Amino acid sequence: MYMDMRLNLPGLPDFSFKNPILTASGTFGYGVEFAPYGDLTTLGGIVVKGLSLAPRAGNPMPRIAETPCGMLNAVGLQNSGVESFITEKLPKLPWRELPVIANIYACDPGEFAELTGVLAREQGIAAIEVNISCPNVKEGGILFGQDARQAARVTEAVKRMAGDKPVIIKLSPNVTDITTIAKAVEDAGADMLSCINTLSGMGVDIRTRKPLLANVIGGLSGPAIKPVALRCVWQVSRAVNIPVIGIGGIASAEDVLEFMLVGAHAVQVGTANFLRPDFSFRLVQEFEQLLQKMNITDLEEFRGSLKA
Template sequence: MDLSVTIPGGLHPLALRNPVLTASGTFGYGVEFEPYGDLTALGGIVVKGLSLKPRLGNPMPRVAETPCGMLNAVGLQNDGVECFINEKLPRLPWRELPVIANIYACDPGKFGELAAVLAAEEGVAALEVNISCPNVKEGGILFGQDARQAARVTEAVKMRAGAKPVIVKLSPNVTDIVTMARAVEDAGADMLSCINTLSGMGVDIRTRRPLLANVIGGLSGPAIKPVALRCVWQVSRAVSIPVIGIGGIASAEDVLEFILVGAHAVQVGTANFMRPDFAFRLVDELNELCDRMGITDWDAFRGSLKA
């Protein structure tokens, strides 16, 4: 099967060799995974979250294993956008596959400023907006939990993103994810990715201390896949823009499940920590599975769940 897929959105749709992308924060800047496979075999790379200035992140410990998943409170550690542009991006094969920059900031103006910097870079195919960030100017409210704030961020990014498609990454930590999806679609988002991590925590009964220094972190891995599938199914039925599915993908069957409920593509995250070659192997396994199941057309298979 020809696994390629084109995700419509904005002036420049994303043309992917296959629907397997890497999730932000789980694949570094991409270059770290070159020893484990051919980066150009992937559908695309979403680099770790970028900020205007370098960020140290949260204190240790900031990763903990849980049944069927992991907790993390890394705190969005990164080298800053200028370092990415000057030192990381030139080393990526951006002429051969889409490199997507995940961005975050603490107010809409800074989001827009960051978008403007990246909009000027030929090697950046699209921007993924992490709206699960504290809005300091609004008393610490998460953008992703307030439809009005999420729309403001989306508008600020779209205004300065130029021709780059804007993907808004939705949080599951809301009462109604469909309301959030419609708000950012109305504000100009070209695509959606869902979901981000669920809020969670772990404790050690022997030391009587939390597993994470930050106490609360983001839960990811196979444990959250049912939630992610539900969100993708609900959102893809409620909006007219494409959806990228994220959450607990650990096999080719998982990929097909997300496409079946409406996703155009998927992002692989926690599984990259278990096997650094996982995303590369997944592409081969997906091809074999589609062949066995007789799936020959993504457009016909996508969203064909009989519910």
């Protein structure tokens, strides 16, 4: 039996996913690297690794460390720069057949706006996801995602330059109340939210007495953070009126349904792509099989139906 898993998002009639399974930024390269492991067009969408105006070398090694049920990373947003992506990577992606979403990184609202302006001109970019878990160097280094006022300023700057491209704000869990940030960026014009980004963490080696990461502190991801991610998606989806994309520790088709049950319209798969480069492709098939097994024929009716 064929299952219709398409999603037409509220308020965005021209933006749709053929299924709710996307890849998370920083875990799927630029997309082209994973083409040997499956058909990219079977995915709901691809979120490419974070892009900056100029190329970034990233942090020194070591910058990835395994943890129980997850991993730490402090890659430092290494990327070849937005112009290189547009000329060398984007043309190789099947953007006519699935949404390609650009994730962007900057250190002040003006830089976010400039970067957005470059990407907004590209037909192959379906939407722009904004990483606000980065420091505002002009405001003492506080992370945009930890201050509602600064998060709103970034959102407004991006929206001014985005044209008809939907803007997705990626929320940080490293805050006292994630709904405060969510409502602030919604009021500032965000079209969608994705949550969560990684949790701050660290690891140490008792034998060498050194941190596992050269940067000392990194982002924790993987199944260990799924309970936190579910809580955040549940809280945020109840606090805003725009679509929410769930991220955090997804390792099975059941995990996808859990995120949808608490209110997510779609999900992004991250750390599992490192364990199995074909994971996201397999997950699309397994998710369809699970829907059939559970006799779920209407994802919109299922979404947010948690009996809490």
